[in-house]
Amino acid sequence: MLFLAFLSFRLSAQKVVSIAIDGSINPVSADFIKRGLKEAENSRAECLLIHLNTPGGLVKSTRVIVSNILEAKVPVVVFVSPSGAQAGSAGVFITLAAHIAAMAPGTNIGAAHPVNMQGQRDTIMNEKATNDAAAFIRSIAEKRKRNLQWADQAVRKSISITENEAIKNKVIDLISRNTTELLNKIDGRKLEVASGIKTLHTKKATIITYEMSVVEKFLDQLSDPNIAYVLFLLGLYGVLFELYSPGAILPGIIGGICLIVAFYSMHTLPINYAGLALIAFAIILFILEVKIVSHGILSIGGVISLFLGSLMLIRSDSFLESVRISWGVIITACAITTFFFLFIIGLGLKAQRAKPVTGIEGLLGDTGESLDTLAPSGSVRVHGEIWQAESLDGIINKGEKIKVVGLNNLKLEVKHA
Numbered sequence: 001m002l003f004l005a006f007l008s009f010r011l012s013a014q015k016v017v018s019i020a021i022d023g024s025i026n027p028v029s030a031d032f033i034k035r036g037l038k039e040a041e042n043s044r045a046e047c048l049l050i051h052l053n054t055p056g057g058l059v060k061s062t063r064v065i066v067s068n069i070l071e072a073k074v075p076v077v078v079f080v081s082p083s084g085a086q087a088g089s090a091g092v093f094i095t096l097a098a099h100i101a102a103m104a105p106g107t108n109i110g111a112a113h114p115v116n117m118q119g120q121r122d123t124i125m126n127e128k129a130t131n132d133a134a135a136f137i138r139s140i141a142e143k144r145k146r147n148l149q150w151a152d153q154a155v156r157k158s159i160s161i162t163e164n165e166a167i168k169n170k171v172i173d174l175i176s177r178n179t180t181e182l183l184n185k186i187d188g189r190k191l192e193v194a195s196g197i198k199t200l201h202t203k204k205a206t207i208i209t210y211e212m213s214v215v216e217k218f219l220d221q222l223s224d225p226n227i228a229y230v231l232f233l234l235g236l237y238g239v240l241f242e243l244y245s246p247g248a249i250l251p252g253i254i255g256g257i258c259l260i261v262a263f264y265s266m267h268t269l270p271i272n273y274a275g276l277a278l279i280a281f282a283i284i285l286f287i288l289e290v291k292i293v294s295h296g297i298l299s300i301g302g303v304i305s306l307f308l309g310s311l312m313l314i315r316s317d318s319f320l321e322s323v324r325i326s327w328g329v330i331i332t333a334c335a336i337t338t339f340f341f342l343f344i345i346g347l348g349l350k351a352q353r354a355k356p357v358t359g360i361e362g363l364l365g366d367t368g369e370s371l372d373t374l375a376p377s378g379s380v381r382v383h384g385e386i387w388q389a390e391s392l393d394g395i396i397n398k399g400e401k402i403k404v405v406g407l408n409n410l411k412l413e414v415k416h417a
Helices: 002-012 027-042 059-070 090-097 123-143 148-156 163-168 179-186 214-222 225-244 250-267 273-291 297-312 327-353
Strands: 015-022 047-053 076-080 086-088 100-103 108-110 160-162 190-193 196-199 206-209 367-370 377-382 385-391 401-408 411-416
Touching: 015 027, 027 047, 027 059, 027 214, 047 086, 047 090, 047 179, 059 090, 059 123, 076 086, 076 090, 076 179, 086 090, 090 108, 090 123, 090 148, 100 163, 100 179, 108 163, 123 148, 160 163, 214 225, 214 250, 225 250, 225 273, 225 327, 273 297, 273 327, 297 327, 377 401, 377 411, 385 401
Parallel strands: 015 047, 015 206, 047 076, 076 100, 086 108, 385 411
Antiparallel strands: 108 160, 190 196, 367 377, 367 401, 377 385, 401 411
């Protein structure tokens, strides 16, 4: 009886660490999964349960995640959930690498295979990338004794299947409606991990949910190429506005912060520096447009350069990567940038260069009427005001038009208009 009571207590004390990846695969999510594995190992959990819903992400981050899962000392269970979720592109590699792969009803798994926005790769490069990804996924499938043929076709032909097709083709191990059902089904399974053979006791295990920190969630959002792109442009706007209007301070501070955050975000993405250079060149052309009369030629060049640079900004290292800037964001950003430089900045510069219309400076160059015969001094009317004036152009008769050319001790210096 004492032994049974002890066994019952031990089983009820078992823990399962649960984390969720809902979004793209990037360096932040890779670090989060690594920390989840550490947490599961340190707490001696039965397994690490990963709720996965991803369209894909970066190949480099995927390789890091797969490597950590294959070398894990605790079993890793990947659960594609909830209903409607997907394990696309990079998610296929992560799911196949798990010790136990499960899917919820109404989910799908398969390669997303997005179209490269920089154009189709040449045949040799495309073949190299395909063969590399295919070899990588076959090695994972072989390690976990999953369907090698399907894994290869998922890469080469971008095949996507439902949970029922996945279980039929031995791509996954089981289908479960929820976490509780999943833990009940995998209870008692023996799995090989890096530390040896592990028997799961998950039926009555306590689930410990491990979430991203606020900072990690923030950095995860920054890994979105659309956000990085917008932050970069906002940073440029802020800094340039500060340069055009020194002393404004706030635009410069906001612009500097946006640029720093954008550079961090770009550090996590496969950036094409040619695209970055084209965007910078476009900004230079817009600046020149408001300073030089080019009849719109510089503006057209700026729009073309900005558009091409935006398309080239994200460089996909593999055709499996689903990291790209959306067309809607690019077109909107190009339109707003064009309007900003050609109208807002242009109007600001025109206002700065405009002739003063008030104060003493506003009188210079204006015309008026002589109220006396200036020989050389007398009274004149300018802007409806009567001023003492001195002629620098000989005698000016009463009633003649005059032009203000200077000011000396509150006495206007005038000439014939």
